[in-house]
Amino acid sequence: MSAADASKGDAPRTPEAEGLAEQLREGYRLIGRSPVKVDGPAKVTGATRFADDLSLPRMLHAKLLRSHVAHARLVRIDTSAAEALPGVVAVLTGEALPTSFGILPVSQDEHALCRDKVRFVGDPVAAVAAVDEETAFEALSHIRVEYEPLDPVFEPAEAIKNEIEPIHDYGDDGNVHKRVSMEFGNVAAALDESDLLLDHEFFYEGNTHLPMEQHATLAWQEPDGRITIWSSTQTPHYLHRATSKVLGLSPSRVRIIACPNGGGFGGKSDPFNHEIVVAELARRTNRPVKICLTREEVFYCHRGRHPVHMRATMGFRKDGRITGLHFRTLLDGGAYGSYGVASTYYTGALQTVTYEIPAYRFDGVRTFTNKPPCGPKRGHGTPQPRFALEIQMDRAAEALGIDPADLRLMQLQPAHGITANWLRIGSMGLGPCIEKVVEGSGWREKRGKLPRGRGIGLACSSYICGAGLPIYWNAMPHSGVTLKLDRGGGVAVFCGETDIGQGSDTVLATCVAEILGVDLTDIRVTAADTDLTPVDLGSYSSRVTLMVGNAAIQAAERAREIVARTAGKTLGVPGNRLRFAEGRVFDVQDPDRGITFSEAVSQAEAEHGTIATAGSYTPPPTPGRYRGAGVGPSPAYSYSAAVVEVDVDEETGVVTVDKVWIAHDIGQSINEMLVIGQVEGSVYMGLGEALMEEMTYRPNRFGVHKIPSLLDYKSPTTKEMPEVVTYLVTDPDPNGPFGAKEVGQGPLLPMMPAIANAVYDAVGVRVDMTPITPERVLKALEREDRRCAPKPLPDLRIEDTVRIKTLAEGGDGTSPRTGRPTKESTAP
Amino acid sequence: MTVASEDGARPTADDPRRKAHVILRVNGEDHEVAFLPHKTLLEVLREDMGLTGTKHGCELGECGTCTVLVDGEPQLSCLLLGLQSVGRDIETVEGMAGADGLHPLQQAFAELGAAQCGYCTPGFLLTAEALLRNDPQPSRERIVEELSGNLCRCTGYLKIYEAVEQAAAARTAPGAGR
Incomplete structure (x- = not known):
């Protein structure tokens, strides 16, 4: 397997691409080894800036008032006393944000603040922005909420009976959100002819991610009216979609920067109400607004393992x-x-x-x-x-x-x-x-x-x-990478991927460094910024190494090709004999015949202009x-x-x-x-x-x-x-x-x-x-x-x-009823 | 509270919004700081001194994330008032690396992958630093014991043990600078 093979479907193979394939066959310089990760020194010195480490001048602090009842109609919310409290700058209720959102197109069932109902203990009903956290917290106790309690349901075995008012007004029926049944082959017959039949019940308890970092978000309205949000999110792309939708802003006027996550494990993969709330508060107050959830609130955000x-x-x-x-x-x-x-x-x-x-x-x-x-x-x-x-x-x-x-x-x-x-x-x-x-x-x-x-x-x-x-079905790539080569030999890499501790910045840099033959320290990664970086769908479904890696390889191959063409001419060496390693470009048959990578980039830039390339990745079709x-x-x-x-x-x-x-x-x-x-x-x-x-x-x-x-x-x-x-x-x-x-x-x-x-x-x-x-x-x-x-x-x-029908039964991957793919979007 | 602020102004119960104005000794340097008297050392470090290297995971003394050294002992900065820290020697992760580069513990944590997301790392580094000062060659059992108050969700702790052991070996190696 070579990188050149990975980007199949490209233009016909050039001598330079053959040179790369041979370079990789000769043995990896970085791949499979264990250099210090690119963000390692920052992580061990406390220099990494997580979302709550950020602050801006005149920044306000936000707090959410959360429901203390599990299921109720919201009758009335009186925020007047909270608004009158000195130091309180803004109070928000669900009235302000009527548009629903959610991670899946088929489940747009959340509001930034509850509007008609609360659905669990911890559901947010109001938000306060104040000059400091203490004032915001105090203001919460001055908000009066009148609830009309509804029967709650806590167990699926009860919920499936549909004996209470449904929690939502959508779903397959009552409190059944989704019901699925599919059969591949004849299972009854297969079980009938078995010599041993096992039939047991199991229960797997719910549990939570418990990242050490509590979720935090900072939002700021720029002087031109654009909104920038820094957040502990694993999915800046989907937060971008949700925030734009709820705020009613063009996505071009919303910028999401995912900070390095202090642990995610899936717990920061949904767009969250608090993220949208601070964006709206920043817009209303025209001041930066930050929220950092308490540990208790992190438990209410949850999104963890389903029981x-x-x-x-x-x-x-x-x-x-x-x-x-x-x-x-x-x-x-x-x-x-x-x-x-x-x-x-x-x-x-x-x-x-x-x-x-x-x-x-x-x-x-x-x-x-x-x-x-x-x-x-x-x-x-x-x-x-x-x-x-x-x-x-x-x-x-x-x-x-x-x-x-x-x-x-x-x-x-x-x-x-x-x-x-x-x-x-x-x-x-x-x-x-x-x-x-x-x-x-x-x-x-x-x-x-x-x-x-x-x-x-x-x-x-x-x-x-x-x-x-992808979550939203479309034909666009799942991951994109852009590269810019600097005359000094540095390589700037841009990608929407989000490092949550798993080391995706390092994976990205390593793939590029391997192909361009430079050191990891020559690479500067800019990640997870919807204004600057091409879309990567996010750090979920274990997709990043494969998809970002392939996109990075393609971008790096394209950059290498440009540099190699010029270097081949300069050195008088055919492209398939060029090697990129140790910060040099040289003839594999005569390694002394070569130039530094930075010289090679400079010459290529003189010939071709600014060297910037892009790579992208889309998974193969599924059967x-x-x-x-x-x-x-x-x-x-x-x-x-x-x-x-x-x-x-x-x-x-x-x-x-x-x-x-x-x-x-x-x-x-x-x-x-x-x-x-x-x-x-x-x-x-x-x-x-x-x-x-x-x-x-x-x-x-x-x-x-x-x-x-x-x-x-x-x-x-x-x-x-x-x-x-x-x-x-x-x-x-x-x-x-x-x-x-x-x-x-x-x-x-x-x-x-x-x-x-x-x-x-x-x-x-x-x-x-x-x-x-x-x-x-x-x-x-x-x-x-x-x-x-x-x-x-x-x-x-x-x-x-x-x-x-299964393949063995002569099936073709379709169900007889539809015979064609449906547009229900249910990925990851 | 018996600590007087530097300018003699003593925060009082009827004026909780009056800032205390004190000198805090952090990473070997005296800093003049003004902060509300109820603020924890964690909050003072992060919010009033800009030292955001010290992190928080619960602010209730349960996870060890906010550990700093106070007079050489690991302390949970979320359970200590800023005012209680006056006149004491406070060490944070920002003070570990010197002009000659990373501290051996930091070097080992980076080299061995003991920091994944890096959020709990400052707390582990300082807890480990206190351990190595008291016991330059700790056994694995001792390391496990001493670090048991710090939670990490990424690593499963094993790389952290190895990093502490590597740093211990580096410190006591002949010619080690620290």
Whole structure:
């Protein structure tokens, strides 16, 4: 795989492009190594400016008044006393901002401030801008809000009954936001002919991102009336859309600058009410306005992991082969749409990409409830089903007397194949991943053989490298990069990507530096500024490395081509013999014959004028064309396998994870240190989800968050973090930049089921719920069936299932009913 | 509150909006600062002195993000009043790098990827700095213990341990400048 191959469809290959292809074949100088990341020194000196680190002269501070009732009609808001308070400059209510917004075109169900109703405890109803935070805070207590309480609903099993006034006036019916059902192949027949039928229910608890940085936004109206917003957002492009829409301004008059995020994990991917509120306050007051949410408010913003109630009905033959899978999910969406339609599809999309499943059916329902809205958290909609699926694989292995590793290895989804639900797989390194963790952990010597109370568990997973379709369906690129070469040898790179700590600035710079043969320190990255940088859709769906990387390669190739043509003439060397390395351009057959990169740029500039190039990336078309096919397709899929060793105290029920072996199919590392950092961070976050993290609410009518603080919401500290052994599997994907795939989300996925399977190995109980708390372990130990499981899944009232023929059945990727793609936009 | 402000004006309960005017010693230099008496050291550093390297994650003393050194000890600056810090030696992340470049801990954090988003990093750096001053060659167990009050959501802590160990080795290596 060479970079030149990555930008297929370009003009016919030139000698200079051949030179680049050969340069890359000879070995990478930067790709796959571990230089300090480009923003590393700024991060360790406190020089990085996060959103709340910014301030402007005459800046006002904003605070939001949030609803203390879960579901109510807003009767009246009296802000007069607050307005009269000295130091208060502006007070805003929902009247001021009538236009709705939301991340998905199909769920434009939010207002910057509530207008007719409040839908959860924490929903904002009014905003104050004052000379300082204390005054703004005090002013909130002078706002009188009259609510007319409505019956709230907190559980999906209740919401689906539609017995209360619907939370929203849209959706599939009542409080059912979305209902999906699709079948690929004949699942009933497949399950009928199975030798082993597993049918179990699971519950995966909701949890939150908990980035260390509280969300903050600063807005300013420039003297010419334009609005500039600096914010801790992972998706400046979508904030740009939402702000322009709600403020009624042309997008050309709104500028979004995403500050480096102090952690995101999906929690800063929606356009937020507070971001739009400060923009409006800045406009009204003609002064800069900043808001920084309190930690408690961050819990109300949420958009985290959906609690999902699941049922996995799965058939196996005696030899271990899967015959079919019927998977049902019921999602607790919380009070707003957010990414929820996509989340719903994602609870059914990726079951098929690890093991061959010939017949597959998915039924999913998302309900609205009067709780903080759920959305995308690291793994978006896929950790929940993966938890269930990998536990079913463990159960099947035991029932059939097959080693769980072998059961998986015998039926891996083939590389470059098409799954039952029409996802096209690229490179597929799960086999080597399993082999590495099995060997490294001593799996075969330990499984079933450790002393009672100690256990070992295995699980696998896969994740997308970017959604194949954009949120707003259009034919434009998903990512763009522009480059400007300076006579002094510096390279300015502009891209809409947003560094949330994952290292995307470094990935961008590394791809450019590799091709131009310069040092990372010669590259200056300008990112995430809608006025200056080409659009990148955002830091979500693990899309950045693949899409930004490919766009960067294309821009750099084009710049290299211009410089190489002039340098070839100057040096009298054919283009295919030119090499760009160590800040020089030289003849590969006579390395002394060369000039510095800066000389080469100067000469090229003299010949061609200012050297600036652009690159862009659009994912390849997807084979699935049925209704709902928009979620799941990706240019590539990463794979992970994990083995964990645990200790289970049968007296207290406490589960301790002692060691983790994890292998990840990265395709090709761009920066290996950053890849391993993402793997370790995923292990950490998965550990928290498996054992302790949960969003819980008062089990009464009030729906108040029980633990909206960093102390009470339990997350792993240094003391819970086990030793982690990481293996990287390199299996370059034809669609990846230099073959690279994602690592930000995938390695989280196997952790939760691996821990559940290890608990079973240790003490023989199945905890089919997260988090695997001591109470649940003890409950399972006490029960005759040795299991802790949720209540039965309520009837999802599926009336209409879209049936799509699989490739094996001779299908063409369409559903008979439509026969063509639909325009429902449901990506990422 | 027994601390008198420098100009003798003492903030009083009936005039909470009167600023205290004091000298704070931060990173080895005296700074004349005026701030409202109820402000925390965190707020004074960030808002009144422009030292935004010190971050906040909860402002309730739960996450360790705002850790600074006060008389050499790690303290949560969100739980300490600015006025309580008068006459004490305050060290923040801005004071770590010198004319000769990054502090060994900063160097190690950057080299080993111990800072991902970098938001919790200043707090970890200062907590680790206090540890290394007291125990130049700490065991892994000691590092885990001493850093257990600082939360990080990105790294899983492992690279942070390695960075502290690398910095410890660099400091005690022959010829180490610091």
